Amino acid sequence: MEKKTNKYLITALLLGLLFHGASIFFTLETTYDALIHLFFAEHYSQSWFEPWNYSWYTGFTVMGYPPLVHQSIALLSYIGGLKFGMFTVAIIGVILFITGVYRFALLLTANRKVAGYAAILAVFSSSFVETLHIFGQLPSIIGISVLLHALPEIYLWLRTGKGRYLTTSFALLAVTITSHHVTPIFGMVFFIFPLIGMVLMDASKENAGSMKAVTFKIFLANFFKHFKRIITFGLGSLVLIIGCILPYWVNTKNNPITQVPIPHGSRDNFLEVTSSGLVFFLIPWGILLLLFPYLFYRFFSKRYLFFGISFAILTLLGTGGTTSIPLTILGENAFNILTLDRFTLWASIIILPIFGEFAYRFSDGDIKIYLQEKWGPVMHRISGGLLVGVFIFIALFTVSLGKFRPAQPQEINMLPIVNFLNQDDHDKWRYLPLGFGDQMAWLSAQTNAMTVDGNYHSARRLPELTSKAVERLENSKFRGVEGIGSLQQFLTVPDKYHLKYIFSNDKFYDPILYFSGWHRLQQLENGIMVWERAGVTPLPNVLPKDNVPLFQKLLWGIVPLSTVIFALLINLRAIWRRKLKRTTKHSATYLSFEQEYKKPIKWVFYTSYFWVLIMMVLFAFGGYTFYLKNTAQLTGSNVVKAYYDALDFKNFEKAYSFINPESGKSKTQYMLEVSVSDGLLSSYAKLDAISTEVIQENDSVAKLKAITKWITPLKVFNTEEIIEVKKIDSKWFITPQNIDLDIPPDQLFSENNTTFYNHGRRRVTSGKTYHEDVLKQPVVEVLSAKLIKSNDEYTIVGTLQNIDFIPADVAIKATLYAKDNSVLATYNAKDIIKHKLFAKESSNFRIDFEGIAWSNFDANPPEVFDPEEFTSIILDEEPVTFNLQVSANVATTDLYDGLAIQNNVISEGFIEGTLFNSGIQNATIPQVLISYYDENKNLINVTSNYIAESVRPQRKVTFKIPLGNNNPRTILNTSLKNVFINGLPNEDITNKIVPDRALNKPMQTLIPVENENYSYISIQVNSYIGNPK
């Protein structure tokens, strides 16, 4: 037999290179994982043999992920940079995948045409397209592709027992192992076990004469005959799996993944969470779904039986949380660590030969003849066209999915951030990106500066992170309470991790940053806002690391690439032998198992027919339900929900379309009204839940109560609004609400203000800052501080005043001590304090001692999000004394005194009042601090309350705040002995600066209230200015 170049394979390769090669440049950088691999590659390019990386999580080891792909990118980066390396490796991955599928298909079907078809189909296989273009899982792709290449060699070893096949098998397997750890382990089960089964079947067939004659007895006999080879291969691969990435296993043993699992879409119930169903089921399966009966029928034939079983299990595991079966099979632990989409990927790859076979039979084989006889050639062509059309459409749709539903923020130009970090020793502190998506890895790859965050969650080390299902702090708002909870701890106690700079690409986080004591530094050219926290100490010069023995470092650095070189050498030799020498006509053993395709079996055909019909009906039904659920104006409650939804997504045009057209409100007027509304609720909130309650209803009008839950970084807002809806021509509309007609008194007014500027370094030098350029820390005096017990919670409340002449930025760190002076807990003041104080301004404060939430693994985190959720720390003993370390630094920004309290009434446990803004800044988020005093006018509690609406200049906003927390409070300790200001005793400051404090000039005006637990309250206001003018 003269061998010819397989034109189908060439076509597949050309198509693959064209299609994927052209599109990865637009997709790969916005995938979930690609940039993470790039970051790892950057690590290897900098320090090939040193596994410790300081950039993320206060340091972690890269031995947590097999290194081959990263090291290859690193190696290529020396030629053309990191991204060149990444794209090159991706293209190599595409070639390996297509050829791998070809060889695998040839192995299974022994038909070059079928294998060629399979290779072409592999190019557009939607699961492969998704893995590459949406998920960016390069190691996984390389791993599975090389495994596919290894399968024919393994088959040949098992059949022939020739040593050279064992060598090639092991060489390729080693490459798989060093590129991805999960692939060979599960590949053993799902690819190699069925392959062994097929080998035995083939051997049995040869013994018995035909497949039909194969009995279990013959099969068993063959098993024992091949047992030695199987065992040799099995043991060898076990040694390889352990040996090639030994440091990985050592690391896994030393640092077991003891983290709260991070939710992953592939574990969802696809019927409930339809978006996960789309991404992890519909897209990867694509057209294959329609062919299930044929695929199963073929795979459950005698020869492929074991592949059939493997395929069935993979398919089942890929359904995630839809049924409880995958959970039962994998067990709780594996289920929560593995991402189950890979099973679907493998299932769709394992079936490709059969899919290729179908395509061949449909377009060129017996099915074509059968159909043309049955339907006529036109119908056959139309149906073929349809199948190909849908198949290509799904592939194209998948590639461009990132464009339609961006999973990542817009591409950020990192250069200004990198430059900022390089300037003026900014990289001596840690930074934190917010709202960067997976691009944070790209930033990390470009800078020496370190972050507390990271993007490889298996390596998370800080308890604040591992105790919660937080993938990254950076996108914590998507992780609800746990995310924001984790973030808040870092923001409140930044000195613990030397965290000084935050790059915010999402203004959602801005309020929590401001109220935790951070301030804006500058906006970079790329629009990223830099936030800074004053008074954080720089990182020490020497940072701790987990060292590993030298032999592990050498293994890790040398083995992976050696496996590639070895595999290449071996295979080149084989190719040399096969192609060039041509001394022996070589033909692989498996090629003798070619099957003849005679005529499709009727019942399979009809089952397929019905199956396609059923699928069509299901799709139609799904579409119809979708339509019903999402039709806005079908009922009164639907229109209210749709209206809020539109407001949430800032789709005001859509929101206006729900407004009663008879109300006379013009679109311009509506848009104008929307544009002047600002504040926590309209600019920083995300709608979490909405339900409606009918108050009154008849055929044409209804009064509904819309109960909404909004998530903001500061608190959850539960609002209730009464909305009138009206039915006009079978569509429901919302009656617009009256707007505030109040007009401010002055058209133009002026205001004088003292503003401040700090030069920082006055000389342009990279040397140490000159002594005279260092500002004096403002002097703050703590006037009172008390340790308060309420139920089992301990808090410290008090009053402090900036008694200096310059504005102060105040941070308080409190420590609780037990009777024997052992430290019980330490925490900083979060948002219950005014951090930025004018000269002589005072503020009441409360410090809560927050524990690390759900650090107990059994405790289930709540499913709903509540940023105010507070995990109080569990103390071993009752605290007796406390220590306050107040650090004050000069504040020059975020000082605003324009908010006035215009009036207030206390009734039925609420304080109602009006805020008036007399200044020229828009007070975006007003904060009202309410202090509670006992009958002796001792401060016992302080609460922080945020007002949902902003207060524009010369306008007023009313507020209604519940007077809360009626638990009795006992004062445990009021001593100021252990209070220190900038390291100096508070007592000395009192004696020196204000020795004769006028006690008759009170700090606060107290308002008497009737309550059994407190007798007076006082109010203080603070505000976050979203857009300073």
Add this chain to the structure above:
Amino acid sequence: MKKAFKHIWLILPLFIICIGFNTIQNNLMQQDSDGLTGKIIEDRSRYNAGDTIILSATIEDTNTTNLTEAFLQLSTSYGIITLFKDSNKEAINFTLPHFISKKSGWIQWDFIVAGNKLDSGSFEIRPSTAINKIAETYVGPPSIIAGGKDFTMLVTIPTDIYDNLLIDETPVTINEQRGTSTETFPLKINKRIAWKRIFSPEKKGRIFATALLENSASRELNIDVFANQPKDFVISYERPHPFADGNQILTLSTSILRDAYNNIITDGTLVQFTGVDSNGQILRTSATTINGTATAKLLYPDAPTTLKIKATIPGLADSQEIAIAFTSILKEFELQFSENNRTITVGPLKSYLGQLIPDGAVVELFINGKQEINQISSKDGFASFSISEDFYPDATYDVTITALGITKNFKKTIH
């Protein structure tokens, strides 16, 4: 007690071993010293930093001794250093390297030949007198409070050109400029530094200072003197008219805030204004000072009242209380009903000149004591409520309407 003895068993052998080694070493040292004598010809016991220091030695019995084994062991402030003899064949000279000879301090030496300590001694290197400079001068804190109680400290550390601290009693001069007067203070170095406390004057401003040495000077040093704590002050108010229309700005200002020495308080000092109206409701506003005066603003009340306002700098100073009365802008308002009484129009709401009141006055409607319809704001002097028949069937209702402090209550049949 038993435990303590256990430790002795551990320590005792160690102790014995130590003594043993020491003795052996001493014996070894003295072993060959018979007949070998030598000494350093020391000409000076005091050098200046930067001098070339050469120590010469003589050894008797040079024939039998290999001179390469002669060395000088120096104990300096940098640690112990071994010096071998200079390459000159004839004489046995030891030249101290420059990095040692430029550093002030005491140096102890041992002259050792072939393991025998033949001579020992010490000398002092004093700071160079050639050129002196002022290496570091600090003043801190950089700002102080006027009044003479608060002080800052100027510390100067003069050195020679080799960065050696100068010896005590070296004269240093500190010059101070306060306003137009210049003062000179002669100081002497004490414990290697010179320092002076600079007490604040009564006037706020800036003090300039410098430290001078015989032939060098420090940088210019600045000390800011801020005003002391404020004294009590008076406040006044300004308003466009006395009517409680809820739509004008009441401006409150302080007199110029000064401290006990008549200095104007630093700009940016916060003054709080707290008011109480006739109903006991609290009003609060604040402002920062500019040139000693703080000007705060409040919105007019929308019902007749008297505001009692007082300003404070908490715990430090306050003002007198002022009372500001606001009178009502209207005594009565009219109501108009539609034919079926389903629309109630309030107005025209007229103000003190008979003009229509500015938009935004709050009008509230209560039906049967419940505020079923949200409060609305007036527009062009009118506010109109429509009572929907979908929610209020025909019946007689108890209706209350409130506007600008005036309330009307009546029963109305809606049909």
